[in-house]
Amino acid sequence: MSEPVIICRDVHKWYGQFHALRGIDLEVDKGEVIVIFGPSGSGKSTFIRTINRLEEHQQGTIIVNGIELSHDVRNIAAIRKEVGMVFQQFNLFPHLAVMQNITLGPIQVRKWKKKKAEEIAMQLLERVGIPEQAEKYPGQLSGGQQQRVAIARALAMQPQIMLFDEPTSALDPEMIKEVLDVMVELAESGMTILAVTHEMGFARAVADRMLFMDAGSIVESGPPSQIFENPQEDRTKLFLSQILQH
Amino acid sequence: MTTTASTTQGEVLPPPTERYTVLGWLKKNLFGSWLDAILTILAALFIAWAVYTGANWVFKTARWDVIVNNFALFMKGQYPTEEAWRLWLVIYLAAAIGGLMWGVFVRSREMAGWLLLILPLLFALAALALGSNVWINVLLIDVVALVAYFLGRTFPKQLQRPTITLLLLYLPLILLIVRGFGENGFMPQVGTNFWGGLLLSLLLAIIGIVFSFPIGVLLALGRQSELKAIHWLSVIYIEVIRGVPLVTLLFMGMVMLPYVLPAGLRIDNFIRVAVAIVMFAAAYLAENVRGGLQSIPKGQYEAADAIALGGFAKMTRIILPQALRAVIPVLVGQFIGLFKDTSLVALVGLFDLLGIARAVLANPNYIGTQLEVYTFIALVYWVFSYGLSYASKRLETSLGVGER
Numbered sequence: 001m002s003e004p005v006i007i008c009r010d011v012h013k014w015y016g017q018f019h020a021l022r023g024i025d026l027e028v029d030k031g032e033v034i035v036i037f038g039p040s041g042s043g044k045s046t047f048i049r050t051i052n053r054l055e056e057h058q059q060g061t062i063i064v065n066g067i068e069l070s071h072d073v074r075n076i077a078a079i080r081k082e083v084g085m086v087f088q089q090f091n092l093f094p095h096l097a098v099m100q101n102i103t104l105g106p107i108q109v110r111k112w113k114k115k116k117a118e119e120i121a122m123q124l125l126e127r128v129g130i131p132e133q134a135e136k137y138p139g140q141l142s143g144g145q146q147q148r149v150a151i152a153r154a155l156a157m158q159p160q161i162m163l164f165d166e167p168t169s170a171l172d173p174e175m176i177k178e179v180l181d182v183m184v185e186l187a188e189s190g191m192t193i194l195a196v197t198h199e200m201g202f203a204r205a206v207a208d209r210m211l212f213m214d215a216g217s218i219v220e221s222g223p224p225s226q227i228f229e230n231p232q233e234d235r236t237k238l239f240l241s242q243i244l245q246h
Numbered sequence: 247m248t249t250t251a252s253t254t255q256g257e258v259l260p261p262p263t264e265r266y267t268v269l270g271w272l273k274k275n276l277f278g279s280w281l282d283a284i285l286t287i288l289a290a291l292f293i294a295w296a297v298y299t300g301a302n303w304v305f306k307t308a309r310w311d312v313i314v315n316n317f318a319l320f321m322k323g324q325y326p327t328e329e330a331w332r333l334w335l336v337i338y339l340a341a342a343i344g345g346l347m348w349g350v351f352v353r354s355r356e357m358a359g360w361l362l363l364i365l366p367l368l369f370a371l372a373a374l375a376l377g378s379n380v381w382i383n384v385l386l387i388d389v390v391a392l393v394a395y396f397l398g399r400t401f402p403k404q405l406q407r408p409t410i411t412l413l414l415l416y417l418p419l420i421l422l423i424v425r426g427f428g429e430n431g432f433m434p435q436v437g438t439n440f441w442g443g444l445l446l447s448l449l450l451a452i453i454g455i456v457f458s459f460p461i462g463v464l465l466a467l468g469r470q471s472e473l474k475a476i477h478w479l480s481v482i483y484i485e486v487i488r489g490v491p492l493v494t495l496l497f498m499g500m501v502m503l504p505y506v507l508p509a510g511l512r513i514d515n516f517i518r519v520a521v522a523i524v525m526f527a528a529a530y531l532a533e534n535v536r537g538g539l540q541s542i543p544k545g546q547y548e549a550a551d552a553i554a555l556g557g558f559a560k561m562t563r564i565i566l567p568q569a570l571r572a573v574i575p576v577l578v579g580q581f582i583g584l585f586k587d588t589s590l591v592a593l594v595g596l597f598d599l600l601g602i603a604r605a606v607l608a609n610p611n612y613i614g615t616q617l618e619v620y621t622f623i624a625l626v627y628w629v630f631s632y633g634l635s636y637a638s639k640r641l642e643t644s645l646g647v648g649e650r
């Protein structure tokens with residue numbers, strides 16, 4: 001067995017006086033697909049955002065791809081190169097065309113030639129199913145298309161790990177599937193994925209492990225079969241019964 | 247679906263249109279009630295009186311000879327007439343760049359229309375006021391602008407970069423041309439004390455815009471900086487300058503600077519007022535740009551961080567382009583204000599458009615022509631201010647400013 005690609009040991013985070021992460025321990029192996037779920041405000045976003053240092057943790061250790069996150073800016077940059085992120089609100093760059101959105105990182109950070117970056121961007125657009133939108137601006141696309149561009153933008157950096165923070169929560173129902181399809185394909189291709197989502201169909205289909213978070217801690221973790229059929233914790237049961245009711 | 251049949255082309259109902267006869271329109275809009283009718287008649291009488299009086303003054307009473315005889319003075323101050331071709335060159339360059347920009351970025355046919363329409367008008371004015379070779383230049387400038395416009399329209403992709411380069415080079419280029427070099431030779435030096443009239447006003451405005459822009463952007467970024475020293479220096483600069491009227495800065499530059507500087511070191515008056523104007527404009531620009539920076543959602547910073555962009559690329563590729571685009575209308579407004587504010591240099595003894603006006607009015611030959619002179623310079627200020635405002639509106643629409 002090789003080293004885990006993400007190691008979190010006793011990670012704590014405070015917003016002022018508010019204790020948002022209360023000792024998170026987690027190891028993620030290469031190629032693992034992890035789904036994080038739990039009530040709103042339980043710290044899911046905060047947690048996955050500490051992994052690429054969009055949020056700073058104040059106690060504990062986070063090691064990504066063998067590099068420890070510290071105040072060293074070079075370490076942060078090195079980790080961010082290997083960690084792609086997809087946001088709930090897409091956060092595409094509205095003043096850049098789809099193609100430029102995708103190639104900006106590779107050209108600026110990976111120092112690729114424009115031509116190479118554009119070829120790879122085109123392949124990625126085909127992979128997410130919208131090669132014909134390359135010249136459009138984000139504002140001209142539907143939510144589902146924008147989120148697929150966002151996925152392509154993250155993949156263009158050729159990351160080792162992908163983080164998803166509720167990627168389908170801002171989408172109209174008919175567009176959720178097109179984004180999930182891309183995520184399933186990505187999961188099956190062997191990408192290491194941490195996804196915050198309440199799409200239980202997705203979790204059941206591709207997750208290796210599910211983490212239930214509440215009040216800043218991981219309350220329960222296990223494979224989907226255990227979480228769905230035989231949850232150990234009352235809080236997990238209660239939460240699942242609430243979201244699976246409909 | 248039950249509605250399929252009614253969605254075919256022929257059966258779509260047109261929106262209801264209101265049809266008016268002329269009388270119907272008059273009745274509805276102007277004579278709807280007794281009060282409306284009375285107001286309409288009063289307003290019509292007032293307009294008629296104003297137009298009659300105005301026309302009477304313009305065509306009968308006004309002494310336009312004060313403008314005609316001093317036209318060159320108004321335009322270029324004491325700039326030597328033998329060297330006036332250099333100023334024409336400056337205008338030719340402006341026409342070429344303006345035409346290119348319109349063709350590359352705006353691309354509407356309106357430009358051609360304007361040029362074809364304005365042309366005869368300018369002709370008439372020029373011939374009337376200035377005689378001799380002026381109209382040839384006007385014609386050629388028009389042609390240059392048109393050609394540049396069509397070139398830009400035809401090769402927008404290829405000419406985009408050259409156009410922007412030319413635009414950036416414009417100020418250094420015209421300063422070189424206007425100032426010249428060497429004692430004699432083909433472009434002998436013309437000291438800044440000879441620069442005057444509209445030439446001086448425009449140069450000060452362009453310098454103010456071009457230099458205040460980068461300084462203002464840096465100040466705005468400085469104000470947002472997490473480095474306390476930079477943050478406070480920016481805040482202090484911005485707030486101090488914004489708390490002082492421009493006239494005060496100009497007087498400080500003109501009157502106080504000589505005391506502060508070592509004896510013998512004299513700084514050109516032009517440079518002093520230019521520096522004061524730039525310093526002043528930069529502080530205001532910084533505040534406007536800050537408004538733009540604050541309008542950028544946090545998600546944009548995070549997305550840039552997530553793809554590992556460095557601080558410089560994040561600012562220049564993601565944040566500033568959006569922030570500046572968001573404040574273009576405000577900045578244009580500020581630049582128009584700046585152009586008009588340059589008239590304050592007349593108060594510290596420079597002969598810009600307003601300074602020349604005051605000098606002309608001091609001439610005993612032109613006693614009692616205040617109205618003519620001030621009407622004229624107001625018209626000049628208006629033409630340039632409105633032109634800038636109009637052009638920028640068009641540029642904004644075609645650049646999609648305000649859309650996200």
Ligand SMILES: Nc1ncnc2c1ncn2[C@@H]1O[C@H](COP(=O)(O)OP(=O)(O)O)[C@@H](O)[C@H]1O
Pocket residue numbers: 015018020038039040041042043044045046047
């Ligand atoms: N920038 C912040 N400042 C203060 N409190 C925050 C901030 N971000 C999140 N929080 C708080 O931290 C808790 C966890 O938030 P978050 O990680 O966004 O939850 P989740 O993603 O699980 O809904 C919430 O109670 C939230 O109010």
Ligand SMILES: [Mg+2]
Pocket residue numbers: 044045046165166
């Ligand atoms: Mg969240």
